[in-house]
Structures are given as structure tokens and as C-alpha cells.
Amino acid sequence: MLAGRKGGVVVSRPQAVRADLEQVFRSAYPRVVAVAARVLGSRSEAEDVAQEVFLTFGRSAVPAGEALGWLSVAAAHTALNHLRSGRRRAVREVAARDSVTSVPDVADAVVTLDERRRVRAALARLPRKQAVALVLRHSGLSYAEVAAALDLSPGSVGTTVRRAEIALREELNRHASSE
Amino acid sequence: MRHPNDGTLRRLLDEPAGVADADRAHVAGCPQCRAGLAAAQRDAAVATEALSGDLTAHVDAGWQRLSTAVATRERPRKAPARRWRIRSPLVAAIGVAALLAGASAAAAGDWLQIFRTERIAPVTAPEADLIKIPELDEFGELTPIEPIQIRQVTDAAAAAKATGLTVPRVTDLPKGVSGEPTYHVGARASALFTYSAERAEQTARAKGHTLPPPPPGLDGSQFRLTAGPGLAAMWGEGRPTPGLVVVRAVTPTAYSTGVPFGTARDYLLSLPILPANVAAQLKNFSAEGTTLPLFMSVEHMKSTATEVGGVPATLLTSRDRTMAAVLWLDGTVVTAVAGPLSGDEVLAVARGMGPR
Known part of the structure; x- marks a missing residue:
């Protein structure tokens, strides 16, 4: 039980x-x-x-x-x-680094180690279902597989992934533009 | 026509074949949708980049590590598969004060009842933390008085007679479950626990902690823990896991010779050897000692509040969706329906059961 x-x-x-x-x-x-x-x-x-x-x-x-x-x-x-x-630590690290680094634009930023921390912090803030859908989709699972895994209809997988990607981009942008 | 939604545009990037022809044709001729598609593509590219990294894995090294871990962790299989059993757990956590198993009120004599189950509430924590919760015998001496003994009986009537409990009647079996159940009963079980400050100190030292001095009277205090009798009906006995199990039992009670529940509880919850998240959840339970914690790993299980026949119930489902259970209290009796089923299926069995 x-x-x-x-x-x-x-x-x-x-x-x-x-x-x-x-x-x-x-x-x-x-x-x-x-x-x-x-x-x-x-x-x-x-x-x-x-x-x-x-x-x-x-x-x-x-x-x-x-x-x-x-x-x-x-x-x-x-x-x-x-x-x-590890979220608290990650957020703290991001906050500390935001004050000293300069990130010109999101596309460049993602390759840096610093950015890795931001991605982790952003993923930790996403609703769990969105985060899982995003990661599974980007790991090559089909829409049908993601749907089955998360108990979603295949039609709503696209919406969930899209929302996650918007949220991720906004999180990354927010940090990039708050320099 | 209506513009396809964002989700459809997103899928168009990955699996165009999964999108209806009409939607594809619309997007091709609609500037607004093409702009939406381009935005989706940019965001997807940012995500791909953000989620990239060193993704290689060393299979051989990984397998070696796993097989070592499996070998170390594997415990000998417990003889004869006892499908349900009563542990001496929480006790450790709420420590002494808590739970399981025990002597009846009549046998209690001058024992003071310090815990009775009026409510069941989940305590969730990562599995790694649950494993860290000390066992009761790490705090003192646990002596069985009426050991847990479970035996099979011939039928429902025999189960009712042996336990004094009403046997729930299941009318509609879930899909895939059929036939007659086997019945198992356990008499009341009880144990005596004697708190030992010295033992507790040893346990703490072994884990690299020092304990604060125990409150006066705790060292050497005795606690009597009781639970049961109980019965179980199991379908699909011959299979590795039963297809459906219905359990009914008298809930745990604890008695003390002196130390009040609150005193023992506050002390035990202050100890550094309990994982902080577990202690924090236990602290929220009422100070009267009426909440039975249900320890669940966040990785495997989630719980939802529901009702069965108008009574509050707790639905537990495993995250891998291989198992579900629902349990509820009626006075001092707890009933649970569990199996490798969906949450809806166990709820349907529970709600369709007569007599409750």
C-alpha cells in the first residue's frame, strides 16, 4: 500500500x-x-x-x-x-553573478557556464508538468510518448512545450536585461 | 478559418505529420500564423541551446557501479511474503510517543493513553531522507508483547470472527481482477518500548551528532504501542503481486507510564538526526497525538485528499502509475484498498463497497 x-x-x-x-x-x-x-x-x-x-x-x-x-x-x-x-543555492549564485557579469544577448549567453545556472534556476521555477514536457521533448521523445508519460492529450503537448519555452526564454531574458 | 493555436504551431515544427492538413494549409497562407511559427521556432532554438551540454554516458562504468550498488543493497528475501505488516516507524520520528501496535485500553491499567489515531496524514520526503529516519530500536529497547502474526483463514466469515471486524464486501472488481479473494487475519499486536538516553546518544554519535539532554523522566520511560486486529482480502494471490488488496484494521494507539506525548514529541523533533523536512512536517501535526503519519517518498508517490462514502480519505498514487491505494478512517478502524491499479479504479472499489 x-x-x-x-x-x-x-x-x-x-x-x-x-x-x-x-x-x-x-x-x-x-x-x-x-x-x-x-x-x-x-x-x-x-x-x-x-x-x-x-x-x-x-x-x-x-x-x-x-x-x-x-x-x-x-x-x-x-x-x-x-x-x-539545490535551487536556493542556484538562485543565489545567479543573483550574485548578475551584479558582476555582462551578457549581451540571450543566444550568446546560453553557452556560458553562468547560463547553465540560469537554466537550472528557470527549470526549477517552471510548473513540473511543463518542465518535464520540455525536457522529454528536447530529449527526442515523440508527442505521443510525452502525452502518454504525462497523461496529456497529444494535442496539448505542443501547448505545454510552447508555454515552457516561452517561460524559459523570458527567464533567460529577464536575467540578461537586468544587468 | 480560425487560427490554429500555439500548441499546433509548435507541433508543426517537430511533427508536421501530426498536424491536420487544413491547419498546415492555413498557416502557409496566413502571415499572422507564419509570424507565430517563427516566434515558436526562435524560442525552441533557445531551449535547444539552453538544454544542450555534455550528454555522453559511459555505459560500462555505469553498469559496474549499478551492479555493485544492487549487490550491496540487496537484502535477502523475507520469508513468506507477508503482504502487509506493521512497522515500528514513526515512533522513531515522533519518537517514542508514536505508534504502532499495542496493548488494549483494558490492559493499559495505569497507562496513560498518549496517542490515538484520529487522522492519517501524509509526510512526504525524498526517499533518501526516509531511509535516514531512525528505527525505534535506535532509541531504546523494543520488546514485542503480542508479536505480529498473520495467518490465512478459510473465508470472510472466519475473518470476521477472528478479528471482530466487519469484512468489506467488494461487488465490482476492477478490470483484470477476478475470482474469489483469500482472507488473512492478524490478531492485535503490541510492543513495549523503553527509551534509553544512552542508546539514543550512541545512535546520534554514530551519525556524528550530539544530542541535547533529554527532558526529565524520559530516560527509562516505557511506552506501550498497540495496533490491530486486522484482516486482509487479497485477489490474485498466486501472482507476484496481488491484483487487489482490501485491508481493514484497528488503528494504532500508544500509552505511556508518565512522560506526556508533547514532551517526548518536542524532544524527538528537536534532535539533529531527523531529516529537517520530515521534522518540519511532523511539527505541524497536532500536539495531542492524534495524527498517524504516512511516510511517502516524493519520487514514488503522491497523495490527494478525497472522500469515500462521505468520510475524508487519502488517495495515494505512485508516480509511475503502477500502484494506487485509498485509505480512510472510521472511528478507530482504518480501511485501505490498494493494488496495481489506477486511482480511479481503487476509488471505484472503495466507494462501491458494502458494508463499510
């Missing part, structure tokens, strides 16, 4: 590790790392997230055919959770 480790009444989750773990890992690991890296902007952090996600997957009963979609969504959520926990 509960997935958490502690609780009043617990129906335990399966403890055994699934037999197809290595096979799924080898085919899906690059995708899972890439999803997390888009959020975190750091490969080592992304690999930590991927480990976490595969550990959970290893004990799950997710059907093999749905594994890639499940893992991608889990990677996006877990990476965004990591962002949230």
Missing part, C-alpha cells in the same frame, strides 16, 4: 532485482543520462540520477516494453527534484 520505507501499514514492493536489468540498462542508459543532463547541465550529476533511477527500476515490475518511457520520465522527475533541493 505504501511505497515509502516507513509507514503504518506497508505492502512491500518486490525486493528481487529484475532479470532484464542489465539488458535494459545497456540500451537505455545513454538516454537516461541525457535526459538528466539536460536538466542538470552536469554529466556527473546526471549519472548519479541515472543510478538512482535504475536502482528503482531494478526493483519495479514496469513492463519491458514501457521501460524506456518510464525511465525517461523518472530521470526527468528525479533530476528536477535534485534541482529543487
Whole structure:
């Protein structure tokens, strides 16, 4: 009944590790790392997230055919959770840097490390559904896959992604123009 | 014709085949839509750039790390699959004061009731933090008085007789679940917990903390924790996970020989070994000791307030949508419906159940 480790009444989750773990890992690991890296902007952090996600997957009963979609969504959520926990720090760093750096325009800015921090802060501020849709879409999932993952109609995926992109651009612009 | 919305324009960039012919034709001939499309393209390009970076992964190194982690974490499978069990958890958190299992009021004698379940509320935290919550036996001695024993009985009537509880009748089974359930019962379970300042100090030291001095009277205080009896009806017993489980049980109560609930609770919540976010949520619970926390990992579960038959209920759904549960309290009895189902399905079972 509960997935958490502690609780009043617990129906335990399966403890055994699934037999197809290595096979799924080898085919899906690059995708899972890439999803997390888009959020975190750091490969080592992304690999930590991927480990976490595969550990959970290893004990799950997710059907093999749905594994890639499940893992991608889990990677996006877990990476965004990591962002949230580090959000205060990220926002503070952005605030500190805003006062000393000069960013001429958004397109140039995105390549800088500084910009990475802004992207992280912007992603952390987006509504969760928008952030996940944005990251999954930019990780190559189709509209149908994103729709299934987020319980959206394929028609509204475009709207959700578009809103996220506008919000992201505005966040980046806001910082760029507040110099 | 009406202009296609922003979402359609956005999809046109990625999956033109997914956009209706009429919309595509309209955009081609409409300056306003073409401008909208160009804006969408610019924003998409900014996002692509913003979300780029070093995306390579080292598969072999990753697999090596994962297999080590799996091997270290893997615990021996617990013999015979006990589908539900009562833990001694929260207790740790609200510490001593809290919960599970226990002696009846009659057996309590001069015991003072310090906790009774009147409400169930989720406490959500990252799984990593939940794992950090200390177990009760890290604060003292936990001695079972009436150990948890669960056995199968022949039918609903036997389950009712063994527990004194009304067995919920499920009329409409969700899709994919069929047949007759098996019934399992557990008698009341109870345990005695003795707080040990020395043990608590050792636990804290092992984690690199120093504890503030305990309030007078806490060291050596005894707490009696009780829960049950309870029953469970399970469908699809032969499968790795049951298709549907309905559980009903008498909720936990705790008794103390002296230290008031508030004193123990405030002390335990002040300890540095509880994750701060967990402690903060527990602090919001009423000081009277009537809220049973339900620990949930934010990564896996989310909870929603709902109702079943006019009674407030909590719906839990796993984020991977593989599992849902709904639970509600009626007096001192908690009922839960759970399974590898959707939230709507468990709610339909719960709401269609007779007699509640």
C-alpha cells in the first residue's frame, strides 16, 4: 500500500532485482543520462540520477516494453527534484553573478557556464508538468510518448512545450536585461 | 478559418505529420500564423541551446557501479511474503510517543493513553531522507508483547470472527481482477518500548551528532504501542503481486507510564538526526497525538485528499502509475484498498463497497 520505507501499514514492493536489468540498462542508459543532463547541465550529476533511477527500476515490475518511457520520465522527475533541493543555492549564485557579469544577448549567453545556472534556476521555477514536457521533448521523445508519460492529450503537448519555452526564454531574458 | 493555436504551431515544427492538413494549409497562407511559427521556432532554438551540454554516458562504468550498488543493497528475501505488516516507524520520528501496535485500553491499567489515531496524514520526503529516519530500536529497547502474526483463514466469515471486524464486501472488481479473494487475519499486536538516553546518544554519535539532554523522566520511560486486529482480502494471490488488496484494521494507539506525548514529541523533533523536512512536517501535526503519519517518498508517490462514502480519505498514487491505494478512517478502524491499479479504479472499489 505504501511505497515509502516507513509507514503504518506497508505492502512491500518486490525486493528481487529484475532479470532484464542489465539488458535494459545497456540500451537505455545513454538516454537516461541525457535526459538528466539536460536538466542538470552536469554529466556527473546526471549519472548519479541515472543510478538512482535504475536502482528503482531494478526493483519495479514496469513492463519491458514501457521501460524506456518510464525511465525517461523518472530521470526527468528525479533530476528536477535534485534541482529543487539545490535551487536556493542556484538562485543565489545567479543573483550574485548578475551584479558582476555582462551578457549581451540571450543566444550568446546560453553557452556560458553562468547560463547553465540560469537554466537550472528557470527549470526549477517552471510548473513540473511543463518542465518535464520540455525536457522529454528536447530529449527526442515523440508527442505521443510525452502525452502518454504525462497523461496529456497529444494535442496539448505542443501547448505545454510552447508555454515552457516561452517561460524559459523570458527567464533567460529577464536575467540578461537586468544587468 | 480560425487560427490554429500555439500548441499546433509548435507541433508543426517537430511533427508536421501530426498536424491536420487544413491547419498546415492555413498557416502557409496566413502571415499572422507564419509570424507565430517563427516566434515558436526562435524560442525552441533557445531551449535547444539552453538544454544542450555534455550528454555522453559511459555505459560500462555505469553498469559496474549499478551492479555493485544492487549487490550491496540487496537484502535477502523475507520469508513468506507477508503482504502487509506493521512497522515500528514513526515512533522513531515522533519518537517514542508514536505508534504502532499495542496493548488494549483494558490492559493499559495505569497507562496513560498518549496517542490515538484520529487522522492519517501524509509526510512526504525524498526517499533518501526516509531511509535516514531512525528505527525505534535506535532509541531504546523494543520488546514485542503480542508479536505480529498473520495467518490465512478459510473465508470472510472466519475473518470476521477472528478479528471482530466487519469484512468489506467488494461487488465490482476492477478490470483484470477476478475470482474469489483469500482472507488473512492478524490478531492485535503490541510492543513495549523503553527509551534509553544512552542508546539514543550512541545512535546520534554514530551519525556524528550530539544530542541535547533529554527532558526529565524520559530516560527509562516505557511506552506501550498497540495496533490491530486486522484482516486482509487479497485477489490474485498466486501472482507476484496481488491484483487487489482490501485491508481493514484497528488503528494504532500508544500509552505511556508518565512522560506526556508533547514532551517526548518536542524532544524527538528537536534532535539533529531527523531529516529537517520530515521534522518540519511532523511539527505541524497536532500536539495531542492524534495524527498517524504516512511516510511517502516524493519520487514514488503522491497523495490527494478525497472522500469515500462521505468520510475524508487519502488517495495515494505512485508516480509511475503502477500502484494506487485509498485509505480512510472510521472511528478507530482504518480501511485501505490498494493494488496495481489506477486511482480511479481503487476509488471505484472503495466507494462501491458494502458494508463499510
